[in-house]
Amino acid sequence: MSDRNLKELQLNQRGVVIWLTGLSGAGKTTISNALNKKLTEKKYFTQILDGDQLRGGINSNLGFSETDRIENIRRTAEIAKLFVNSGIITICSFISPTNKIRLQTKEIIGANDYFEIFVNAPLHVCEARDVKGMYKKARAGEIKNFTGIDSLYEPPANADLALNTEVLSVNECVEMILEKILTRISAG
Amino acid sequence: MSDRNLKELQLNQRGVVIWLTGLSGAGKTTISNALNKKLTEKKYFTQILDGDQLRGGINSNLGFSETDRIENIRRTAEIAKLFVNSGIITICSFISPTNKIRLQTKEIIGANDYFEIFVNAPLHVCEARDVKGMYKKARAGEIKNFTGIDSLYEPPANADLALNTEVLSVNECVEMILEKILTRISAG
Numbered sequence: 001m002s003d004r005n006l007k008e009l010q011l012n013q014r015g016v017v018i019w020l021t022g023l024s025g026a027g028k029t030t031i032s033n034a035l036n037k038k039l040t041e042k043k044y045f046t047q048i049l050d051g052d053q054l055r056g057g058i059n060s061n062l063g064f065s066e067t068d069r070i071e072n073i074r075r076t077a078e079i080a081k082l083f084v085n086s087g088i089i090t091i092c093s094f095i096s097p098t099n100k101i102r103l104q105t106k107e108i109i110g111a112n113d114y115f116e117i118f119v120n121a122p123l124h125v126c127e128a129r130d131v132k133g134m135y136k137k138a139r140a141g142e143i144k145n146f147t148g149i150d151s152l153y154e155p156p157a158n159a160d161l162a163l164n165t166e167v168l169s170v171n172e173c174v175e176m177i178l179e180k181i182l183t184r185i186s187a188g
Numbered sequence: 189m190s191d192r193n194l195k196e197l198q199l200n201q202r203g204v205v206i207w208l209t210g211l212s213g214a215g216k217t218t219i220s221n222a223l224n225k226k227l228t229e230k231k232y233f234t235q236i237l238d239g240d241q242l243r244g245g246i247n248s249n250l251g252f253s254e255t256d257r258i259e260n261i262r263r264t265a266e267i268a269k270l271f272v273n274s275g276i277i278t279i280c281s282f283i284s285p286t287n288k289i290r291l292q293t294k295e296i297i298g299a300n301d302y303f304e305i306f307v308n309a310p311l312h313v314c315e316a317r318d319v320k321g322m323y324k325k326a327r328a329g330e331i332k333n334f335t336g337i338d339s340l341y342e343p344p345a346n347a348d349l350a351l352n353t354e355v356l357s358v359n360e361c362v363e364m365i366l367e368k369i370l371t372r373i374s375a376g
Contacts, residue, residue, distance in 0.1 A: 006228065007233070010228075010231075010233055011233070040194065040198075043198075045195070045198055045199070047270075047274055049270075057266040057269065057270075057296075058262075058263050058266035058267065061259075071249075074246075075246050075263070078245040078246035079246065079267060079270065081245065082235075082237075082245075082267065086235055086276075088274075108245075
């Protein structure tokens with residue numbers, strides 16, 4: 001039995017990476033926290049990986065240039081791969097703005113273990129929310145390379161699921177994700 | 189309840205990082221594999237992190253200069269911290285040659301979660317084993333900055349445990365580690 005199979009047996013589940021992509025303010029973190037809570041209640045063992053958390057740790061020596069963003073996501077994908085290879089349901093929320101970046105992620109993690117969710121809200125909605133006050137700063141030129149303002153976000157064409165958070169509630173989003181993944185993560 | 193406590197409750201154990209330091213060929217990987225097997229048999233949930241594995245993934249863009257070694261270990265310690273914060277018993281085997289590097293590791297992981305084991309065998313013994321043929325290449329000048337040959341290894345002065353693998357069997361080493369950590373990792 002492979003190490004991974006052994007760990008999945010221990011955890012009584014199958015690992016997968018749930019990758020949330022979308023603009024700042026689209027709702028990635030909110031959805032990932034609510035999804036995490038729900039999965040934990042259902043006795044699944046999970047791991048959240050999130051941009052701010054990793055930028056405070058392993059990615060603390062990276063900025064927001066294109067090169068650094070690619071390296072940021074490369075490292076993140078490698079970490080997600082370690083977790084999924086231990087049978088853990090790994091929820092990642094990262095802007096991951098371009099097709100190139102998401103393709104790299106999928107290649108590192110492996111297509112079979114990568115479930116991509118487009119957390120979709122129009123820019124004007126995200127900007128109106130502006131939870132962290134980042135859009136205001138970006139508009140004022142205090143932050144450079146801010147996705148949606150002076151840095152590109154390419155909407156994913158082939159996401160496994162797209163969630164329009166302008167109209168869906170957090171609970172509805174979580175239920176739609178669960179419906180897609182419960183068979184995938186259940187043991188046996 | 190903290191996220192970590194919740195995860196430790198799910199796993200019915202308490203997380204710790206077991207950090208094995210020592211020369212190439214001292215027995216770090218052998219001991220970590222045997223320890224991992226024993227802990228898994230006892231129903232603990234573990235994660236192995238090892239130099240070769242990470243150099244094939246997240247650390248693939250790093251070499252063996254002093255700067256790169258420090259970055260290598262910094263990233264490794266940050267990953268170990270993610271695992272231990274999920275309540276997982278994380279077994280790390282890395283040459284981690286200097287006091288400076290090990291101190292950095294301990295600071296990132298946190299002293300309470302860091303258990304340092306000096307896997308100690310004299311250089312001539314490691315060189316005679318030369319499992320990977322690396323010492324031969326280092327002596328021939330084909331590999332530069334090889335620890336023990338043309339790069340320093342500082343024996344740790346304050347390891348939680350030192351194992352003389354010239355005289356101890358693998359099983360004896362594993363039993364000595366278990367004796368030290370079983371109370372620490374057991375729930376409640």
